[in-house]
Amino acid sequence: MAQEKNITKRDDDFSQWYLDVVEAADMAEHSPVRGCMVIKPYGYAIWENIRDILDRMIKATGHVNAYFPLFIPKSFLSKEASHVEGFAKECAVVTHYRLKNDPDGKGVVVDPEAKLEEELIVRPTSETIMYSMYAKWIQSWRDLPVLINQWANVVRWEMRTRLFLRTAEFLWQEGHTAHATHDEAETETLKMLDVYKDLAENYLALSLVPGQKSESEKFAGALRTYTIEAMMQDGKALQAGTSHNLGQNFAKAFEVMFADKDGERKHVWQTSWGLSTRIMGGLIMTHSDDKGLVLPPKIAPTQVVIVPIYKTPEEQASVLSVAQEIEQGLKAKQILAKTDNRDFLTPGAKFNEWEKKGVPVRIEIGPKDIASGKAVFVRRDTGTKQAIEISPLAEVIEKQLQQMQIDLFEKAKAYRKAKTFHIDSYEEFKKVIEETPGFIYSYWCGSEKCEAEIAEETKASTRCIPFDQTEGSGKCIKCGRAAEKKIIFAKAY
Amino acid sequence: MAQEKNITKRDDDFSQWYLDVVEAADMAEHSPVRGCMVIKPYGYAIWENIRDILDRMIKATGHVNAYFPLFIPKSFLSKEASHVEGFAKECAVVTHYRLKNDPDGKGVVVDPEAKLEEELIVRPTSETIMYSMYAKWIQSWRDLPVLINQWANVVRWEMRTRLFLRTAEFLWQEGHTAHATHDEAETETLKMLDVYKDLAENYLALSLVPGQKSESEKFAGALRTYTIEAMMQDGKALQAGTSHNLGQNFAKAFEVMFADKDGERKHVWQTSWGLSTRIMGGLIMTHSDDKGLVLPPKIAPTQVVIVPIYKTPEEQASVLSVAQEIEQGLKAKQILAKTDNRDFLTPGAKFNEWEKKGVPVRIEIGPKDIASGKAVFVRRDTGTKQAIEISPLAEVIEKQLQQMQIDLFEKAKAYRKAKTFHIDSYEEFKKVIEETPGFIYSYWCGSEKCEAEIAEETKASTRCIPFDQTEGSGKCIKCGRAAEKKIIFAKAY
Numbered sequence: 001m002a003q004e005k006n007i008t009k010r011d012d013d014f015s016q017w018y019l020d021v022v023e024a025a026d027m028a029e030h031s032p033v034r035g036c037m038v039i040k041p042y043g044y045a046i047w048e049n050i051r052d053i054l055d056r057m058i059k060a061t062g063h064v065n066a067y068f069p070l071f072i073p074k075s076f077l078s079k080e081a082s083h084v085e086g087f088a089k090e091c092a093v094v095t096h097y098r099l100k101n102d103p104d105g106k107g108v109v110v111d112p113e114a115k116l117e118e119e120l121i122v123r124p125t126s127e128t129i130m131y132s133m134y135a136k137w138i139q140s141w142r143d144l145p146v147l148i149n150q151w152a153n154v155v156r157w158e159m160r161t162r163l164f165l166r167t168a169e170f171l172w173q174e175g176h177t178a179h180a181t182h183d184e185a186e187t188e189t190l191k192m193l194d195v196y197k198d199l200a201e202n203y204l205a206l207s208l209v210p211g212q213k214s215e216s217e218k219f220a221g222a223l224r225t226y227t228i229e230a231m232m233q234d235g236k237a238l239q240a241g242t243s244h245n246l247g248q249n250f251a252k253a254f255e256v257m258f259a260d261k262d263g264e265r266k267h268v269w270q271t272s273w274g275l276s277t278r279i280m281g282g283l284i285m286t287h288s289d290d291k292g293l294v295l296p297p298k299i300a301p302t303q304v305v306i307v308p309i310y311k312t313p314e315e316q317a318s319v320l321s322v323a324q325e326i327e328q329g330l331k332a333k334q335i336l337a338k339t340d341n342r343d344f345l346t347p348g349a350k351f352n353e354w355e356k357k358g359v360p361v362r363i364e365i366g367p368k369d370i371a372s373g374k375a376v377f378v379r380r381d382t383g384t385k386q387a388i389e390i391s392p393l394a395e396v397i398e399k400q401l402q403q404m405q406i407d408l409f410e411k412a413k414a415y416r417k418a419k420t421f422h423i424d425s426y427e428e429f430k431k432v433i434e435e436t437p438g439f440i441y442s443y444w445c446g447s448e449k450c451e452a453e454i455a456e457e458t459k460a461s462t463r464c465i466p467f468d469q470t471e472g473s474g475k476c477i478k479c480g481r482a483a484e485k486k487i488i489f490a491k492a493y
Numbered sequence: 494m495a496q497e498k499n500i501t502k503r504d505d506d507f508s509q510w511y512l513d514v515v516e517a518a519d520m521a522e523h524s525p526v527r528g529c530m531v532i533k534p535y536g537y538a539i540w541e542n543i544r545d546i547l548d549r550m551i552k553a554t555g556h557v558n559a560y561f562p563l564f565i566p567k568s569f570l571s572k573e574a575s576h577v578e579g580f581a582k583e584c585a586v587v588t589h590y591r592l593k594n595d596p597d598g599k600g601v602v603v604d605p606e607a608k609l610e611e612e613l614i615v616r617p618t619s620e621t622i623m624y625s626m627y628a629k630w631i632q633s634w635r636d637l638p639v640l641i642n643q644w645a646n647v648v649r650w651e652m653r654t655r656l657f658l659r660t661a662e663f664l665w666q667e668g669h670t671a672h673a674t675h676d677e678a679e680t681e682t683l684k685m686l687d688v689y690k691d692l693a694e695n696y697l698a699l700s701l702v703p704g705q706k707s708e709s710e711k712f713a714g715a716l717r718t719y720t721i722e723a724m725m726q727d728g729k730a731l732q733a734g735t736s737h738n739l740g741q742n743f744a745k746a747f748e749v750m751f752a753d754k755d756g757e758r759k760h761v762w763q764t765s766w767g768l769s770t771r772i773m774g775g776l777i778m779t780h781s782d783d784k785g786l787v788l789p790p791k792i793a794p795t796q797v798v799i800v801p802i803y804k805t806p807e808e809q810a811s812v813l814s815v816a817q818e819i820e821q822g823l824k825a826k827q828i829l830a831k832t833d834n835r836d837f838l839t840p841g842a843k844f845n846e847w848e849k850k851g852v853p854v855r856i857e858i859g860p861k862d863i864a865s866g867k868a869v870f871v872r873r874d875t876g877t878k879q880a881i882e883i884s885p886l887a888e889v890i891e892k893q894l895q896q897m898q899i900d901l902f903e904k905a906k907a908y909r910k911a912k913t914f915h916i917d918s919y920e921e922f923k924k925v926i927e928e929t930p931g932f933i934y935s936y937w938c939g940s941e942k943c944e945a946e947i948a949e950e951t952k953a954s955t956r957c958i959p960f961d962q963t964e965g966s967g968k969c970i971k972c973g974r975a976a977e978k979k980i981i982f983a984k985a986y
Contacts, residue, residue: 031626032569033613036562038626041641044559066537069529070615070646070662071585074592076525078600088592088601092564094615095588095603097650099567099581107571110586110612119603120526122563122587122615133524133531142837148534153563153646157590169563344635 025293035168045301071120076128079253086220092122164281172276178268185269196241207412211464223247232285235437237490243273293358297401304337309366443483445476517849518786528661538794564613579713585615657774665769671761678762689734700905704957716740725778728930730983736766786851790894802859936976938969
């Protein structure tokens with residue numbers, strides 16, 4: 001259905017390249033509703049794979065799924081001061097519950113008599129509505145921990161949107177837990193960050209740095225926010241998932257309390273953590289190339305496409321029969337294979353389409369191949385093309401897919417390493433961020449003033465204080481005062 | 494977490510019994526947002542099972558999933574006249590996109606400067622937004638059929654709500670397809686009704702009648718609506734899933750056209766079909782009893798619960814060890830088993846809790862049982878209690894679960910049969926609907942006047958014209974005019 005269109009080169013215009021890749025792979029497009037995207041079947045199939053893997057991980061760590069209302073009463077949002085401060089400017093507000101015929105006979109209008117007493121906010125995140133329920137559900141230490149996750153759509157009004165990366169409505173999961181102690185909540189917060197890291201590295205093959213957000217970058221209402229920051233092919237950072245230790249901020253606002261073993265009534269300690277369709281943007285910007293999308297095998301909806309090549313009806317019959325055998329052999333190994341037997345497209349058009357869609361492996365099979373007992377195998381990421389024996393083909397492909405998964409991750413890590421700079425001088429900092437953007441590790445005194453000035457002067461924001469801090473201490477890159485830790489600065493999505 | 498509470502008897506107050514069962518099983522509860530429910534983890538786990546089974550069926554019939562915006566511009570909803578007529582009175586309307594601090598210092602208020610130029614409707618169903626995209630995507634016969642499904646939340650403002658059965662927000666899937674011909678669309682419509690019937694009968698063990706809706710009961714904008722109408726234990730009908738042949742109504746409103754093989758530009762033929770969390774209500778009202786929820790094994794999140802019985806720490810150790818063995822044996826057969834080893838509850842309290850949650854099979858195991866090489870097996874639906882050998886236990890349980898699935902379906906069918914009446918006289922009709930409500934099969938002339946008068950006088954609505962019509966022709970139950978077909982009348986949810 002997609003129109004044929006050339007993909008802009010990454011080096012010429014990275015932003016346009018990104019949009020071209022999304023369009024060429026038929027993953028998503030803008031809808032007539034400002035800021036809202038349509039996730040098309042191919043894009044959604046990739047998201048379903050990511051979602052299913054993450055859902056299994058979330059359940060394996062003891063969490064259960066549930067579902068809470070789309071709407072949040074305005075007064076709930078206001079209960080935690082810094083929370084409402086963080087979200088008020090981007091809320092979609094429901095004010096009425098009925099339409100009526102326009103008295104002027106022109107379609108329908110909002111019925112002024114159906115005005116809500118209290119406006120409802122379309123959830124930008126669900127802390128407030130969920131914790132109002134937790135306050136009812138939690139009575140004693142026996143009810144703890146509460147380990148609930150929700151898959152949902154959320155809305156944050158955005159003026160400037162980009163498919164997957166920034167849309168008014170997006171899909172995500174949000175975990176919300178309640179614990180008896182601060183330490184248990186902290187352990188949970190870090191455990192879930194680790195789950196995100198596992199997903200991002202071992203399935204999506206993203207290269208990232210886990211760490212802690214600065215005070216100004218933390219979640220509205222949290223004590224501490226942890227993040228995984230992935231590096232894109234233009235050297236920019238993408239926040240791929242965050243996990244928040246909420247402390248007792250919301251517990252106090254919503255009176256979420258429990259009778260502890262010692263008989264005392266205490267506020268619970270809470271966490272929340274979320275990962276969204278935004279990570280699809282990170283996936284695209286990490287691996288894809290000038291020919292289009294490149295997908296790691298573990299999350300590809302189709303891992304192998306078999307393209308039959310024939311001229312006569314006799315050739316068609318025999319080639320399709322061998323293609324079927326190959327497909328069955330691959331499926332027997334749980335490899336997601338399919339034969340493209342559309343007869344109104346040339347093999348060349350098919351090659352092109354599957355390349356744009358990032359299918360990891362292509363197998364070409366024609367009469368000459370069959371005669372020699374071989375098929376042509378092409379790997380999407382490297383473009384490697386080789387003849388392989390038809391008979392043990394499934395084993396070879398299986399190994400190649402495993403290898404491709406590893407290679408993509410190694411390549412992403414190598415790229416991040418090449419674009420990682422430890423910098424001590426602000427002059428050099430400004431030069432690097434301008435000329436070879438990447439992750440800049442620098443000492444920072446912790447003041448919001450330095451952070452804001454750097455952002456103002458260089459457009460680089462603090463991404464995270466990496467957990468992994470090998471060195472001792474130093475001087476703030478901006479003000480020169482003593483600093484304990486390095487933080488990563490980068491331009492970011 | 495749920496409070497202990499007695500369940501009202503079905504015969505005393507069916508409505509209250511229903512709510513008590515939902516509460517006792519800890520499935521869902523009302524939220525602070527009027528008309529919106531919270532689906533709690535146990536209720537959501539059942540919905541996830543239903544969703545996953547249906548999702549596989551939808552994919553197995555060639556459909557793909559996608560995701561479209563939550564919001565629909567008001568003008569889109571108005572494009573198909575009878576569609577907007579059907580939904581205008583129950584629309585949640587977004588009018589603003591920002592909050593701001595109250596100038597009076599009291600929390601936040603809607604920012605009057607952030608008023609949308611065109612109001613957005615929270616989707617009550619997605620025909621309009623989806624087909625505005627289909628119009629772009631479909632160009633030629635090669636693009637057909639389009640077979641897309643979406644899992645989503647939708648909002649239809651309701652004044653009187655009941656958990657699962659009628660809520661302002663609910664979860665569902667909505668399939669939306671486009672075809673080259675009327676006949677292909679009709680085949681699709683009936684195929685998906687059949688998928689719903691398969692799910693409802695063979696997994697949820699509902700007893701139902703498939704058929705066609707009358708003109709007044711059909712979907713707003715459809716040519717024809719097909720339905721499966723399930724019978725509840727109070728003799729009322731529950732519409733468990735509907736499939737619509739939309740004809741070319743929306744195709745004309747949204748200009749969804751294709752160049753056919755003959756070179757002519759034609760409007761596509763469309764279908765839509767949906768099944769929602771409402772079916773959870775049907776599940777509860779079909780099988781449950783005065784002790785609480787009863788679940789068919791195929792959709793139970795836990796199929797077997799093992800309750801260890803012990804007094805001393807020594808007994809606890811040996812009993813838990815045997816319980817573990819039993820659990821492993823069951824899991825090896827893909828049976829969803831779990832051991833309830835909470836040590837702050839008595840066995841009696843556990844029996845009670847799992848009965849209320851409808852777990853199909855309970856196994857009790859104590860020191861005496863172990864000594865005799867047996868365990869106590871209790872079936873939730875029948876209450877049958879028997880000693881069974883521990884060693885081939887998994888095989889026995891597996892057969893019992895299969896048998897229970899069959900028995901529940903047979904019981905539901907027998908109940909429907911007993912409450913099905915073929916009636917020729919309107920006097921008798923009124924008596925039956927009042928005294929022994931059920932499905933009444935009567936001839937009907939097809940006029941909306943008769944249909945409306947019957948509804949007015951008896952509270953019974955037309956449910957469907959059953960596909961299965963064994964008899965010839967007769968006279969309308971109301972006006973006495975000649976009638977070709979029988980229709981089912983019933984009180985309904």
